[in-house]
Amino acid sequence: MTTVTTTPTERAYEPVIGLEIHVQLRTQTKMFCGCALSFGDDPNTHTCPVCLGHPGTLPVPNAEAIHFALMIGLALECELAPRSIFHRKNYFYPDLPKGYQISQFDIPLWRSGRLGDVRVHRVHLEEDAAKLVHAGSSGRIHGAEASVVDFNRGGTPLVEIVTEPDLSSSEQAGEWLRLLRATLKRLGVSDVNMDEGSLRCDANVSIRPVGTATLGTKTELKNMNSFRFLERGIAAEVARQEELLRGGGEVEQETLHFDPRTGGLSALRSKEESHDYRYFPEPDLVPLAPTQAMIDRARTALPELPGARAQRLERELGLPGDVARLLAFRSELGDFYESALSADGATDPHTLASWVTVELVARLGDVDPAESPVAPEALAELVRLISARSVSGSAAKEVLDAMVADGGRPEAIVVERGLGLAGAGELDAVVDRAIEANPDAAEKVRAGTAKAMGAIVGAVMRETKGRADGGEVQRMVRERLGLG
Amino acid sequence: MSELLELTAARAAECVRAGELSPAEIFSAYRERAEADDLGAFLWLPEEPPRPAAATTSADPPLGGVPLAVKDIFCVEGAPTTAGSRILDGYRPPYTATPVERLAAAGAPMLGKTNMDEFAMGSSNENSAYMPVRNPWSPDRVPGGSSGGSAAAVAAGLAPWSIGTDTGGSIRQPASLCGLVGLKPTYGAVSRYGMIAFASSLDQCGPITRDVTDAALLLRHLVAGRRDPCDSTSVDFPEEIELPSSHDLGGLRVGVVPELSEAATIDAGVKAVFDAALERIEELGGGVEEISLPHSEHGLSAYYVLAPAEASANLSRYDGVRFGLRSGDGDLLSLYERTRAEGFGDEVKRRIMLGTYALSSGYYEAYYGRAQRVRTKIAEDFRAAFERVDLVVTPTSPSVAFRLGERTADPMAMYMSDYCTVPMSLAGLPAVSIPAGLSEDLPVGLQITGPAFTENRILAAAHALERAFGFDSSPARRPAAAAPGR
Ligand SMILES: [Zn+2]
Numbered sequence: 017m018t019t020v021t022t023t024p025t026e027r028a029y030e031p032v033i034g035l036e037i038h039v040q041l042r043t044q045t046k047m048f049c050g051c052a053l054s055f056g057d058d059p060n061t062h063t064c065p066v067c068l069g070h071p072g073t074l075p076v077p078n079a080e081a082i083h084f085a086l087m088i089g090l091a092l093e094c095e096l097a098p099r100s101i102f103h104r105k106n107y108f109y110p111d112l113p114k115g116y117q118i119s120q121f122d123i124p125l126w127r128s129g130r131l132g133d134v135r136v137h138r139v140h141l142e143e144d145a146a147k148l149v150h151a152g153s154s155g156r157i158h159g160a161e162a163s164v165v166d167f168n169r170g171g172t173p174l175v176e177i178v179t180e181p182d183l184s185s186s187e188q189a190g191e192w193l194r195l196l197r198a199t200l201k202r203l204g205v206s207d208v209n210m211d212e213g214s215l216r217c218d219a220n221v222s223i224r225p226v227g228t229a230t231l232g233t234k235t236e237l238k239n240m241n242s243f244r245f246l247e248r249g250i251a252a253e254v255a256r257q258e259e260l261l262r263g264g265g266e267v268e269q270e271t272l273h274f275d276p277r278t279g280g281l282s283a284l285r286s287k288e289e290s291h292d293y294r295y296f297p298e299p300d301l302v303p304l305a306p307t308q309a310m311i312d313r314a315r316t317a318l319p320e321l322p323g324a325r326a327q328r329l330e331r332e333l334g335l336p337g338d339v340a341r342l343l344a345f346r347s348e349l350g351d352f353y354e355s356a357l358s359a360d361g362a363t364d365p366h367t368l369a370s371w372v373t374v375e376l377v378a379r380l381g382d383v384d385p386a387e388s389p390v391a392p393e394a395l396a397e398l399v400r401l402i403s404a405r406s407v408s409g410s411a412a413k414e415v416l417d418a419m420v421a422d423g424g425r426p427e428a429i430v431v432e433r434g435l436g437l438a439g440a441g442e443l444d445a446v447v448d449r450a451i452e453a454n455p456d457a458a459e460k461v462r463a464g465t466a467k468a469m470g471a472i473v474g475a476v477m478r479e480t481k482g483r484a485d486g487g488e489v490q491r492m493v494r495e496r497l498g499l500g
Numbered sequence: 501m502s503e504l505l506e507l508t509a510a511r512a513a514e515c516v517r518a519g520e521l522s523p524a525e526i527f528s529a530y531r532e533r534a535e536a537d538d539l540g541a542f543l544w545l546p547e548e549p550p551r552p553a554a555a556t557t558s559a560d561p562p563l564g565g566v567p568l569a570v571k572d573i574f575c576v577e578g579a580p581t582t583a584g585s586r587i588l589d590g591y592r593p594p595y596t597a598t599p600v601e602r603l604a605a606a607g608a609p610m611l612g613k614t615n616m617d618e619f620a621m622g623s624s625n626e627n628s629a630y631m632p633v634r635n636p637w638s639p640d641r642v643p644g645g646s647s648g649g650s651a652a653a654v655a656a657g658l659a660p661w662s663i664g665t666d667t668g669g670s671i672r673q674p675a676s677l678c679g680l681v682g683l684k685p686t687y688g689a690v691s692r693y694g695m696i697a698f699a700s701s702l703d704q705c706g707p708i709t710r711d712v713t714d715a716a717l718l719l720r721h722l723v724a725g726r727r728d729p730c731d732s733t734s735v736d737f738p739e740e741i742e743l744p745s746s747h748d749l750g751g752l753r754v755g756v757v758p759e760l761s762e763a764a765t766i767d768a769g770v771k772a773v774f775d776a777a778l779e780r781i782e783e784l785g786g787g788v789e790e791i792s793l794p795h796s797e798h799g800l801s802a803y804y805v806l807a808p809a810e811a812s813a814n815l816s817r818y819d820g821v822r823f824g825l826r827s828g829d830g831d832l833l834s835l836y837e838r839t840r841a842e843g844f845g846d847e848v849k850r851r852i853m854l855g856t857y858a859l860s861s862g863y864y865e866a867y868y869g870r871a872q873r874v875r876t877k878i879a880e881d882f883r884a885a886f887e888r889v890d891l892v893v894t895p896t897s898p899s900v901a902f903r904l905g906e907r908t909a910d911p912m913a914m915y916m917s918d919y920c921t922v923p924m925s926l927a928g929l930p931a932v933s934i935p936a937g938l939s940e941d942l943p944v945g946l947q948i949t950g951p952a953f954t955e956n957r958i959l960a961a962a963h964a965l966e967r968a969f970g971f972d973s974s975p976a977r978r979p980a981a982a983a984p985g986r
Contacts, residue, residue, distance in 0.1 A: 073693070
């Protein structure tokens, strides 16, 4: 083994990234009281003495939140703590009515799991803080003219998921978070909406010289409330740390706030303000000891998860990996695809997959196809018409446009709009005319310039309004030019 | 009135049910006496008894409409509730505590809110932010604490019975100092919902009454045969609470703990009453034997780490944001600092600082962790002891009622008041204090403890001893020199 000496300037670094994700659970009620969860309701309309921290009130854990947390841990293949403990995390802030957050500390509900190729360090349950709204230009509590608290969000059940530092690029972090999001969505335990804050992600970022094993000093990145911001934030922080180290500097352990407008990072709180949370076991709650029946119920509730579904689609149907992942991660697309496939056994899985993931997505965007006028069996029928060469590719797109607009069956639309493939009799005359009208192109094709064929085929397509099969037209042109 | 004063609450309830007395008659008689309170026992009196929720009103309620003095630590919807603190001045809770709700439903409406040490922190009631409470037996002496108002009210005949809370002795010690029966139930037996928290893992609600039967009757309806779904730490009591009828202690093995009863801190007069009580136990057929609770002498140290640690978090909610006192100049930090500086008294601040320190990073193991281990050891000591004996007895308080101001300058001397009561709190065990005699013409309490959920056994023994001691706790027959109202 040889040792290569490099100066800091030329040394290659690799990022080491871990993620901390907070997921708001979509339960009926809050984590420790009977208030309904709220989404955009008037401020302070979902409150009670318990979630306002009135004197004498006590928390009662939400069974549905525990059920959802059990499902999450099972989906992430974690190890269950037979008795996990709730702790109080103490700090003063107006969004925290009791002056402490009930969270889990040294014995979380779940540990040591895995999703894809990333290890999960821990999964625990806690309660969300209330929402502060600051009047004035600063947008922060310091320097605000006034601040008001909306306690609707306070006490919403949260699951915190912490990964091991197994990610090594911003893109990989984004990709993995998409997998996690798809998994949680599939479990039906959360809205997992990053804009609305039901999925929040912080990143711990450090870098180290390629080939070394020791971890560098890490920084914590906050406020990356979209996949794009997450990737941009991590990339910016990796670049900043590299520049620091190359310049002979050192990375300081700090919390950084990502500003999506400038793409810059600023220190969130200084060291002087760093908290001693004085964690201690929450005496108002007993240890959480899930029974076998609770675990079984959570296991029974698990659907097929996106990771497994992607593998199955790839293995059983031979779909390309990226197409399989798209169908699996956007489970509504996968559901639509599989229901179309089962509606018509003769449909070609590859063609159908591409019509779902490319053509349908281009037309529907983020809308769930199940909520569009397009019926899965209708799309299957369209794909069968294409495979049977009863309709050309471009005509089929027009048929799909009509289906997206008004629904209906493709065969009926083809007949109604005269979009059926032009028959051989009709094509003979059209092809003859196209060759006559393009003598130069015809000469070039004869001379062996295949590219020149385009002009003739184009003329045929124009005249048939796309109802001709391109391959068939080329065959006819070559035949007429004696290239049979 | 003096006839009514002769009656225990249970007897008064029987008279109501027999048609000899009306609930309104009893309420207004006690309302009048409470109104004339010059001991500082009450902080608030309603004009009329609050009506219990219609669904729970019964035509023939078991508690007969005999009104209840409620320690001001219990939230009652719409009624001023301060926990003896300035920081809750003007606070009226939007809901009612489960114990108050249950007793009202059983026919014991609230008579008024009684004075207490601020947030239940104290052993003399001198830590009330509003006024000290005087002991009806001797008005220049303290009634004990922190449920001093509840004890003084019952001892002076301003209320037929009362509920208090006990964290390290706050029911038993004032009961002892005022010549009353005070029961701290097994941890988890009575709901803590609506009871303003001091130290959540120790706090329990219990009765302070004139006799053992009254205590059993209140406990029966506090337990109410079912746990409270609003309190995760509450449990189903395994049996019905019986009204005690024992006249002897036949076959009971009673343990005496030299570490507690022979400690230097126990006054000679108290020790003499205690020793006489042991003789009575034997006369009643009980077997007295010495047992050891080797870790109990560390109870107080562990308690003064654990209770302040929990309190430091429990009291964080008093921040001026949502209810109670608000002070400051509009800036967040000054809101916190000024509200808490002006709202909390010295003892509360002392314990918040103690608890905050004990939980701090780097000190947690040395203080909180160690104290928890002592707590476990004490519980193990009791478990071992209860393999040999059925009950354990100790003096309740090391001394009789002390003079107002005597210990205010010396927190350690004050803390010693809980020396004999704290070990049972740490172990979560039920314990009752009953008056066993007088020393210096002031009451001395005997503490009787059993394993968890043996309240029936404890109350039965207390009942037999109560008969044997013949202690007269009727305010009507209190020696005139010691009567209140001078
Ligand atoms: Zn609520």
